[in-house]
Amino acid sequence: MDLHLAGKHFLVTGGTRGIGRAIAETFAAEGANVSLCARSVDAVAETVHALEAKGVKAFGRALDVTDTDALQSFIRDAAAKMKGLDGIVANTSALSSGDSVADFDAAYRTDLLHTRNAAEAAIPFLEKAGAGSIIAISSISGSEDYGYDGVSYGTMKAALFFYVKSLARHVAKKNIRANIVSPGTTYFEGGFWDKVKINDPKQFADTIAFNPMGRMATPQEIADVAVFLSSPRASFVAGANVVVDGTATQRIPN
Template sequence: MELGLKGKRALVTGATKGIGRAIAFGLAAEGCNVAVCARDAAAVRAAVAALKEAGVEGFGMTANVGNRPELEAFITGAAAALGGIDILVCNASALVDGAGEQAFRDAFEVDLLHTRNACEAALPWLERSGAGAIVSISSISGSEDYGFGYAAYGTMKAALLFYIKSLARHVAAKGIRANVVSPGTTFFEGGVWDQVKQENPDSFARALADNPMGRMARPEEIADAAVFLASARASFISGVNLVVDGTLTIRVQN
C-alpha cells in the first residue's frame, strides 16, 4: 500500500531507541525526512547518521522534552532544517514507576506536558502543511490498571487520550489530524521488559502468559500503526485511540 509519505517532514521525540526509533525509521522507510531528539547526544548523532544512510534527510538535537525551551528549540530547529513540519510524533516518556509526588511531577512534565507543548509549538507549521498529522504514544496502562506500580505513568497516559481527542476536534478545520497509539507490552533489548526478564523472570513469564498471543509486541509493530495514522491513507481518521496489544486488554474498545 502506498502511504503517500515520500518527502514529508516528520519529527519524533524520544527517538533513539525502542518504539520511538522504530517510528522514526518506519517513517524514513516510507520516504519521510525525519528529525529526532533525545537526551543522549551520542545516540542522537548515531540516529541521524543512520537516517541519512537510509537515504533521507535527518536532523537531530539533544533535548530534555520536559524542558519547554529545549523542546521548542528542537521543533524550531527541525522545521528550519527540514523546511517545515508535516508530522509530529510525541513518543518520549518518563517511564516512572510509583505513585509518589515526584513520580507524578515527572510523568506530568514528560508524558503529558511535553505532548501539549510540542503540539502547540508545531501547530503553525502543521497548519501550513495542509495535511498535518499528530500521533501521540500513550499506553494500555492509560485504560486498564495492570498492577505494575505505574500509578503516575498510567494517569498521564490516560490524560493523553482526552487531550488528543479534544485537540483533534479543535484543529480538524485547519487540516490537521491527531490520534493516539496505545501499545501493549513491548519488548526490545535494553527496554523495560528486557530489564524485567533479566531481574524478575517469573514476572516476565506471567506477563507473557497474560497475552493470548503468548508474546509481546516488537517496536516495529507499534511503529507500523503510528506510520499509518500519520499517512494520507488515514486521511479521515482523527481523534482515535488505536490499541496495539495483541488482545492483552480485555475491555471492549470504545
Template sequence: MDLHLTGKKALVTGATRGIGNAIARGLLSERCDVAICARDARAVEASVRELSRGGAQVFGKAIDVRDREALIGWVEASAKELGGIDILVANASGLAHGVTPEAFRTAFEIDLMHTVNAVEAAIPYLKRSKAGAIVAIASISGSEDYGYDSSSYGSLKAALQFYMKSVSRHLAPHGIRANVVSPGTTYFKGGYWHKVEEEEPQTFAETIKANPLGRMATPEEIANMVLFAASPAASFVTGANLVVDGGMTQRIPN
C-alpha cells in the same frame, strides 16, 4: 498500500531507541525527511549517522523534553532544517513507576506536558501542511489498571488520551488530524521488559502468558500503526485511540 508519505516532514521525540527509533526508521523507509531528539547527545549523534545512511535527510538535537524552551527550539529548528512540518510524533516517556510525588511529576512533565508543548509549537507549521498529522504514544495502562505501582504512568497516559481527543476536534477544521497509539507490552533489548526478563523472570513469563498471542510486540509493530495513523492513507481517522496490544486488554471501548 501506498501511505503517500513521500516527501513528508516528520518530527519524532525520544527517537534513539525502542519504539521511537522504529518510528523514525519506518518514516525514512517511506521516504520522509525526519527530525529526532533525545536527552543523550551521543545517542542522538549515533542515531543521526545510522538513520541518514543512504542519503536520507535527518536532523537531530539533544534536548530534555521537560525543558519547554529547548523543546520549542527543537521544533522550530527542525521545521527550518526540513522545510516545514507535516507530522509530529510525541513518543518520549518518563516511564514513571510508583506513587510518589516525584513519579507523578515525571509522568506529568514528560508524558503529558512534553506532548502539549510540542503540539503547540508545531501547530503553526502543521496548518501550512496539506496533510498535517499528530500522533501521541500512550499505553494500554491509560485504559486499564495494571497495578498500584503503575498508577503514575497510567494516570498521565489517560490524561494524554483526553488531551489528544480535544486537540483532534480543535484542529480538524484546519485539516490536521490527531490520534493516539496505545501499545501493549513491547520488547526490545535494553528496554523495560528486557530488564524485567533479566531481573524478574517469573513476572516476565506471567506477562507473556497473559497475552492471547503469547508474546510481546516488537517496536516495529507499534511503528507500523503510527505510520498508518500519520499518513494520508488514514485521512478520515482522527481523535482515535489505536490500541496495539495483541488482545491483552479486556475492556470493550465505548
C-alpha cells in the same frame, strides 16, 4: 502500500531507541525526512547517521523534553531546516510508575506536558503545510488498571486520551489530525521488559502468559501503526485511540 510520505518531514521525540527509533526508521523507509530528539548526544548522532544512510535527510538534537523552551526551539529549528513539517510523534516517556509526588511530577512533565508543548509548537507549521498529523504514544496502562505500582504512569497515559481527543476536535478545521497509539507490552533489547526479563523472570513469564497471543509486541509492530496513522492513507482517522496489544486488554471500547 504506498503511504505517500516521500519527501515529507516528520519529527519524533525519543527517537533513538525502542518504539521511537522504529518509528523514525519506518518514516525513512517510506522516503520521509526525519527529525528527532533524545537525551544522549551520541545516540542522536548515531541515529541521524543511520537515517541519512537510508537516503533521506535527518536532523537531531540532544535535549530534555521537559525543558519547554528547548523542545519548542528544536521543533521550530527542525521545521526551518527541513523547510516545513508534516507531522510529529510525541513518543518520549518517563516510565515513571510509582505513587510519590516525584513519580507523578516526572510522568506529568514528560508523558503529558511534553506532548502538549510539542503539539503547540508544531501546529503553525502543520497548518502551513495544508495538512498534518499529531500522534501521541500512550499505553494500555491508561485504559486498564494493572496495579497501584503503575499509578502515575497510567494516570498520565489516561490523561493523554482526553487531551488528544479535545485537540483533534480543535485542529480538525485546520486539516490537522491528532490520534493516539496505545501499545501493549513491547520488548526490545535494553528496554523496560528486557530488564524485567533479567531481574524478575517470573514477572516476565507471567506477563507473557497474560496475553492470549503468548508474546509481546516488537517496536516495529507499533511503528507500522503510528506511521500509517501519520499518512494520508489515514486521512479520516482523527481523535482515535488505536490499541496495539495483541488482545491483552479485556475492556470493550465505547
